[in-house]
Amino acid sequence: MIRVEHLKKEFVLTRKLQKELATKDKVAKAVNDVSFECQPGRIFSLLGPNGAGKTTTMRMLSTLFIPTGGKIEVAGIDAIAEPEEARKKIGFLTGSTGLYARLTPNELIKYFADLYGVSKQDFEQRKNHLYDLLDMHEFQHKRIGKLSTGMKQKVSICRTMIHDPEVVIFDEPTSGLDVITAENIIQLIRDCKEQQKTVIFSSHIMSEVDLLCDDLAIIDKGNMVYSGTMEDFRSQMQSKNLTSEFIRLINENRAS
Amino acid sequence: MIRTIFKKELLETLRDRRTIITMIVIPTMIFPLIMTVFFKVSDNFTKEASEKTVQIGIVSEEGNSRFIPALQSLPKELGKRAIHVYSDTAQLRNDIGSDSVQIGFFIPSNYAAVFDSSSQVSLRVYYNATKVGMKERAKVLMEAVQTQVKAYRYNKLRIDARQLEPVVAEYENVASVKETVGKLVGGFLPYLFIAFGFMGCMYPAIDLFTGEKERGTLETLLTAPASRWQILIGKMGVVVLSGLIAASFTMLGIFLTIEVFDIIQDPKILDVIHQVLTLKFVLMFYLLLIPLIIFFAGVMIPIAVYAKTFKEAQSIIAPMNAVIVLPAMVGFFPGIELNMTTACIPVVNIVLATKELIAGTLQMPYVLLSFGIMLALASLSIMFSYKRFGKEGNLVT
Numbered sequence: 001m002i003r004v005e006h007l008k009k010e011f012v013l014t015r016k017l018q019k020e021l022a023t024k025d026k027v028a029k030a031v032n033d034v035s036f037e038c039q040p041g042r043i044f045s046l047l048g049p050n051g052a053g054k055t056t057t058m059r060m061l062s063t064l065f066i067p068t069g070g071k072i073e074v075a076g077i078d079a080i081a082e083p084e085e086a087r088k089k090i091g092f093l094t095g096s097t098g099l100y101a102r103l104t105p106n107e108l109i110k111y112f113a114d115l116y117g118v119s120k121q122d123f124e125q126r127k128n129h130l131y132d133l134l135d136m137h138e139f140q141h142k143r144i145g146k147l148s149t150g151m152k153q154k155v156s157i158c159r160t161m162i163h164d165p166e167v168v169i170f171d172e173p174t175s176g177l178d179v180i181t182a183e184n185i186i187q188l189i190r191d192c193k194e195q196q197k198t199v200i201f202s203s204h205i206m207s208e209v210d211l212l213c214d215d216l217a218i219i220d221k222g223n224m225v226y227s228g229t230m231e232d233f234r235s236q237m238q239s240k241n242l243t244s245e246f247i248r249l250i251n252e253n254r255a256s
Numbered sequence: 257m258i259r260t261i262f263k264k265e266l267l268e269t270l271r272d273r274r275t276i277i278t279m280i281v282i283p284t285m286i287f288p289l290i291m292t293v294f295f296k297v298s299d300n301f302t303k304e305a306s307e308k309t310v311q312i313g314i315v316s317e318e319g320n321s322r323f324i325p326a327l328q329s330l331p332k333e334l335g336k337r338a339i340h341v342y343s344d345t346a347q348l349r350n351d352i353g354s355d356s357v358q359i360g361f362f363i364p365s366n367y368a369a370v371f372d373s374s375s376q377v378s379l380r381v382y383y384n385a386t387k388v389g390m391k392e393r394a395k396v397l398m399e400a401v402q403t404q405v406k407a408y409r410y411n412k413l414r415i416d417a418r419q420l421e422p423v424v425a426e427y428e429n430v431a432s433v434k435e436t437v438g439k440l441v442g443g444f445l446p447y448l449f450i451a452f453g454f455m456g457c458m459y460p461a462i463d464l465f466t467g468e469k470e471r472g473t474l475e476t477l478l479t480a481p482a483s484r485w486q487i488l489i490g491k492m493g494v495v496v497l498s499g500l501i502a503a504s505f506t507m508l509g510i511f512l513t514i515e516v517f518d519i520i521q522d523p524k525i526l527d528v529i530h531q532v533l534t535l536k537f538v539l540m541f542y543l544l545l546i547p548l549i550i551f552f553a554g555v556m557i558p559i560a561v562y563a564k565t566f567k568e569a570q571s572i573i574a575p576m577n578a579v580i581v582l583p584a585m586v587g588f589f590p591g592i593e594l595n596m597t598t599a600c601i602p603v604v605n606i607v608l609a610t611k612e613l614i615a616g617t618l619q620m621p622y623v624l625l626s627f628g629i630m631l632a633l634a635s636l637s638i639m640f641s642y643k644r645f646g647k648e649g650n651l652v653t
Contacts, residue, residue: 011649059475062479063479064475064478064479064648065648066648084481084482084483085481087479087480087481088481090479092476092479094472094475094476098471098472098473098476099473100264100268100473101471102267102268102271102272103264103267103268107264107267111260111264112480114260115257115260115261115477115480115481115482116480116481117481159476
């Protein structure tokens, strides 16, 4: 489970950044008073246009960034007070995730298993299961740099799941991938739901959200615009489709 | 955890061709190459100088009576000579300018008179300063002629030469050959080690910090349950090890030069090198080198953490090479020694301490001070690296 309360993140703007952003403000509010809850066995989607604060929120959830204010609880652990403990429960995957090109999938998976303290027995069991599931046996000894994008994505998935995380965070996981490769991610998200894991994924692709999510939150310019179940969202829609409704809500927020 | 990170980073580093070249290939090859070139050039120069026939032009107003026969009678050991008689100095100067003649003499008409009188005469000697060594050859010839004339006068005046030189100084060098070599040229070795130690750290530092950020792998690593300290120390350990490996391969290069390639054949030099390169030297040297390399890593890492691209990091760190490694050149100057002041100057202290180590004149208090200074700087640089590595803005692109 993930519980987020009044989450805030401000970045100090250097003179260089002030010039780039054409502002005299000394801080930029990336996330402002965002609260939501993600339940195990349900898929939560964080939606928002580019620059809305999705990635910053995901980075705070994954303990990469320390929030300026608010609370984050991951699998019952205070992620701000005990980030290392929280990380043990999290699997984190982004669309821009890079892999160590000079390592083989085997070496990379073992590295992350060791970092997460996975026992030898569990490692072998999970590795074989994931390799079977993702059909990775054939290229397990090849250098990652020589693998195709699809193969690399499979390695990324395996890396994310090797420690059997309770909570899985996907930050725009299909960004830049073709439909065939993206399908691996979609399947992974579904599998996580089936395994009663807590899943949160950020996206700006409405079709993906429509396909997968049970609950959603929409943020824009760091502020919460909508939070509720997908069912409620559909029933309250004032536009003809999800994309139009998403745009309507964003515009309404900006106008107010 | 640190061990896991260290092992993985080392594996990746050792698979990077660019790092292998700067860490292993170049340091191993550089000393044999320098020595081969040095001995080859110096051999050729000596051989050429001894075999080359020096063309000497003479304008003599006294004819062929005294100077020319004297020059011809000088022993062959003073170099091969060919004498050409000129009628005027203008042509002689032209020929020296075009290098068809290397040394010129103008002998005045009263030259012969100095043999039978107590007068003094001036000879003009022409040479071209751009032709290295010719002034020295002319001096040698002039000294030999002077000795001949002196001998003639002493004989004529029935004077024993010893009467005019009542005191003869016998100079004796109390320093051992090892000490002399160590003090005079001992600065060259630490310079090589430091320069390659720096180079050895450079690519791994950029690759493991900026490179990882650029490739998008750092974000994933930071979401693993390893603290920033552990990640920093694991990575820094590999950067430091790479610097030490580069310095060690420089040492291997020296070993190969002496023991395998037989590039140095002078038994005196070989004997000195064998006296210097002992196990004690190697251990002491590493003791001094380790904090220096940690300091290098500590200076490079904050830059590598701050830079957004490999190119940016490289463009900042590469010029730093000059700023940090140039002080190492102080070791080239004879006369600068490790004392209370120089022991407090980073990099310079390590060069001078190594120089003293080679010369066998190491004074422990100064070495400990140098070591302490470098250790303090290394610790500060680690703290600074951690501070930079902890900054959120530096970790993601």
